[in-house]
Each structure stands twice: as C-alpha cells, then as structure tokens.
Amino acid sequence: MTFYAMGDIHGQLALLQGAHALIAEDRARHGMAEDTPIVHLGDLVDRGPDSCGVVDHLVQGHAAGAPWVTIKGNHDRMMERFLTDARLDDPGLRADLDWLHDKLGGSETLASYGVDVSPERSVAEIHADAQAKVPQSHTDFLRNLPLTWGAGHGWGAALCVHAGVRAGVPLVQQTEEDLVWIRKGFLDSDADFGALIVHGHTPVERATHYGNHLNLDSGAAFGGPLSVAVIAPGREVWLLDPEQGRVRLEPVDGTQT
Structure with missing residues (x-):
C-alpha cells in the first residue's frame, strides 16, 4: 500500500494545512485514490502558536x-496526562522537568486554548482552567490516539510510529515508552526491523531515509518545514516539494546519531 506521512506538527496549523494541500495536489497529479491514507506521526502540540487549532483540525x-x-507522540501524551491529573509527570521526562517547563511548550499549548498561564498562578489553578477550556472532544482524541499504524507485507512493509522501535524486540512486543520516546537503541541501529520504520520525534535538518528507517521530523517546532512523504512498497520514498512535486529520497549510508 502506498500512503502519505508527515512529521511532527507542534502547533503549526498553517504548515499542517499547507501539507494537506500538497497532498491534494499530488493525489490529483498522480491519480491517487481519494482514500489513500495520510499518517500524522504525532507531536501535534507544544512549542508552536496554535496547538488548539491543530488538534481541532x-x-x-x-x-x-x-x-x-x-x-x-510524547508531547500529545504529556498533554493528555496533564489534563487528567497535573501530578502525572510523564515517565519519559527527566526528574527536573514537567510539561509546563519552558523547554517543552505546554504553556504555549494551553495559551492557545485561552488558559491563563501566568507565572504567578499555581499549577492547580492552571490545571482547573485547562480542564474548563480544553474541549472534551480534544482530550478524548488525544487519549485514544494509536501508537502504531502499519502497511504492506515483507520487504514492502512499513510501520509508522512516533519515535522508533527497539532493535532486537519483535514489532508486536514494543513498549509504549519506546514507541513515543526512544532514540538510543534505535537511531544508532543498522538492524533490519522487519519493516521500514517511518517516524519523527528527533529533529533533523532535512527528512532522511536511512534504509531501515525514515525520519520525517524536519524541525517544524523550531522554524523548519513540515515534511510530507509518499511511501510506496519496496521502501521507495518521495518528498513532496511545493515547486518540484515528488522528489525521490534515496537511502543514505550509515546510521543516525
């Protein structure tokens, strides 16, 4: 099965809408079926200006x-956990961090919902405000997001996840922590995982095909583009370019570090 996939969105609604427009143009140009899957690889929220708009879209x-x-993605999980109970820090975080820390972008996300995140407010006050202003439909959506999505069989197979998978562990036995957080043990592995792993989570300057995995996080959270790819059986990949259309992405030698 051929499908589309895009990297981490991080509250960039205009980039998300532009990515969907690119896909619509590609679908028409290449006669793709209207029901060709479009996979969003997680981290919908945080750091960007309109996480509320992204989730609502x-x-x-x-x-x-x-x-x-x-x-x-891990940021989506952090938001969901905060909305459930502000005391539920994500187990993947360092002990000195929480979702509202400046490094993570939770405050920007809540501000997009109209929550007052002034420094003088307590976490309890911010949490109560967030529960009142974040629509239940958004909370339910984040809570029920799947951790994986797969297409194809054999050499043509692809598995979409947010962060990656752990080498040496069967794909059906991967843990949630690894699927949303892993870097070491995945990015530095040259193993054949049994499928092309299509992921985001770790920003790169440009979307890169490593042969065994495809990283589509090109840093939209930090001013980079939102990369969109077409993935076809046989691990063939094209990036969608606004001016050039499909640009083939050839595998590079070596692992990601």
Missing part, C-alpha cells in the same frame, strides 16, 4: 471520515 477531519491516521 484533526478532530474535525477524523469525524468527517477523512482517510487520516494520527499517531500519539
């Missing part, structure tokens, strides 16, 4: 029956 598209798949 995706909620509405899914509800309307768009052929979309949205994977849960």
Whole structure:
C-alpha cells in the first residue's frame, strides 16, 4: 500500500494545512485514490502558536471520515496526562522537568486554548482552567490516539510510529515508552526491523531515509518545514516539494546519531 506521512506538527496549523494541500495536489497529479491514507506521526502540540487549532483540525477531519491516521507522540501524551491529573509527570521526562517547563511548550499549548498561564498562578489553578477550556472532544482524541499504524507485507512493509522501535524486540512486543520516546537503541541501529520504520520525534535538518528507517521530523517546532512523504512498497520514498512535486529520497549510508 502506498500512503502519505508527515512529521511532527507542534502547533503549526498553517504548515499542517499547507501539507494537506500538497497532498491534494499530488493525489490529483498522480491519480491517487481519494482514500489513500495520510499518517500524522504525532507531536501535534507544544512549542508552536496554535496547538488548539491543530488538534481541532484533526478532530474535525477524523469525524468527517477523512482517510487520516494520527499517531500519539510524547508531547500529545504529556498533554493528555496533564489534563487528567497535573501530578502525572510523564515517565519519559527527566526528574527536573514537567510539561509546563519552558523547554517543552505546554504553556504555549494551553495559551492557545485561552488558559491563563501566568507565572504567578499555581499549577492547580492552571490545571482547573485547562480542564474548563480544553474541549472534551480534544482530550478524548488525544487519549485514544494509536501508537502504531502499519502497511504492506515483507520487504514492502512499513510501520509508522512516533519515535522508533527497539532493535532486537519483535514489532508486536514494543513498549509504549519506546514507541513515543526512544532514540538510543534505535537511531544508532543498522538492524533490519522487519519493516521500514517511518517516524519523527528527533529533529533533523532535512527528512532522511536511512534504509531501515525514515525520519520525517524536519524541525517544524523550531522554524523548519513540515515534511510530507509518499511511501510506496519496496521502501521507495518521495518528498513532496511545493515547486518540484515528488522528489525521490534515496537511502543514505550509515546510521543516525
């Protein structure tokens, strides 16, 4: 199965809408079926200016029956856990960090929902405000996001996840912690995972095909583009360019460090 996938969105609604427009143009140009899957690789929220708009756009598209798949990222999980209980720090975080820390972008996300995140407010006050202002449909959407999505069989197989997988562990036995957080033990592995792992999570200057995995996080959170790819059986990959259309992405030698 051929499908589309895009990297971490991080509250960049305009980039998300532009990515969907690129896909619509490519679908028409190449005669792709209207139900060709479009996979969003997680980290919908944080750091960017309109996480609320991003989540709402995706909620509405899914509800309307768009052929979309949205994977849960670590930032999406952090938001969901905060909304459930502000004391639930994500186990993947360092002990000195929480979702509202400047490094993570939770405050920007809540501000996009109209939550007052002034420094003088307590976490309890911010949490109560967030529960009142974040729509239940958004909370439910984040809570129910899948961790993986797969296509194809054998050499043509691809598995979409947010962060990656652990080498040496069967794909069906991967843990949630690794699927949303892993770097070491995945990026530095030259193993054949049994499928092309399509992921984001770790920003790179340009979307890169490493042969065994494809990293589509090109740093939209930090001013970079939101990369969109077409993935076909046989691990063939093309990036969508606004001016050139499909640009073949050849595998590079070596592992990602």
